[in-house]
Amino acid sequence: MAHPAPRRRNLVIAAVSLLIAGLALAGCSGAESASAPQTARDGAGGGGLLADHELDDLDTPEVIERLDSMPVDDRPSDLLASVRPDALVLSDEQQRAVELPMPDDQVYVSVAPYRQRTHECHFHSLTTCEGELGNAAVRVVLTGPGGDVLLVDETRETFDNGFVGLWVPRDIEATLTIAHEGRTGTARIATGSDDDPTCITNLRLT
Numbered sequence: 001m002a003h004p005a006p007r008r009r010n011l012v013i014a015a016v017s018l019l020i021a022g023l024a025l026a027g028c029s030g031a032e033s034a035s036a037p038q039t040a041r042d043g044a045g046g047g048g049l050l051a052d053h054e055l056d057d058l059d060t061p062e063v064i065e066r067l068d069s070m071p072v073d074d075r076p077s078d079l080l081a082s083v084r085p086d087a088l089v090l091s092d093e094q095q096r097a098v099e100l101p102m103p104d105d106q107v108y109v110s111v112a113p114y115r116q117r118t119h120e121c122h123f124h125s126l127t128t129c130e131g132e133l134g135n136a137a138v139r140v141v142l143t144g145p146g147g148d149v150l151l152v153d154e155t156r157e158t159f160d161n162g163f164v165g166l167w168v169p170r171d172i173e174a175t176l177t178i179a180h181e182g183r184t185g186t187a188r189i190a191t192g193s194d195d196d197p198t199c200i201t202n203l204r205l206t
Helices: 006-026 060-068
Strands: 079-083 087-092 097-101 106-111 137-143 149-157 164-169 173-180 183-190
Touching (some): 060 097, 149 164
Antiparallel strands (some): 137 149
């Protein structure tokens, strides 16, 4: 399998350095893909990071599912996992880094509905982000600009970390509506740019 181009590796290393220096500024501080992505293994500085966390036999969606759905008390304290629109970037305290490519046609967006307590977030951190409503049944509806339902209109349970994860088509703008115990909130989701957020923490239930 081909390794990332040198320029791309340099960008990944720079991104990981920023993660290690201050994850709180870029992300949180406190499903299966329709296409099968190529998965970059522990080369180019990875040094066995995936194997050490028993993630080496998983593709990108499976790694995300494993970490995002993990009970909060079981989350690895020495692993950072930042969800970007184009890649999942993993790093640890030993300065090791691995980039796993996202599917070509989908972006993973994680949403933490809240009533009273939330936090600033842009790129979802699978091992440090924590929302207010863990293990809660919520009604999730994703609609396009014309009001048509896009893929999701169902009841789901938030993960132990208070987030619900969605695989969303690329290059769309949509409205996410979540209802819980008689309260409803909405938030905008966009997936047309590598700078678009993958962590939605401004959906307040009122």
